[in-house]
Amino acid sequence: MLILLFLAYSVFCYWVIVRDGAEVLVNWEWLPLFDLFAASLTARELKFSVCISWLVSLVFMLYTLFSGDA
Structure with missing residues (x-):
């Protein structure tokens, strides 16, 4: 289950970083209601x-998989 969640998050991160997802998210009008920092x-930021959040989640997933807590 952890791997599937990480893969879904990776697809979202790919969309934001490589595709035009960041530009789409910046232009959303309701984003300040969701997160003032992201708004x-x-x-580019x-x-x-x-x-950075994808790298942190990768480290967390690898730690969880190899520590035997999964």
Whole structure:
């Protein structure tokens, strides 16, 4: 289950970082209601923060898989 969740999150991160997802998210009008921090970011900053969060989730997934807690 953990791997499937990570794969789904990876697809979302791919969309934001590589495709035009960051530009789409920056242009959403309701984003300030969801997260004030993300609403103040530019597309480039949003891509960077998603990349960092993907790396953190990768480390967490690998730790969980190899520690035997899964």
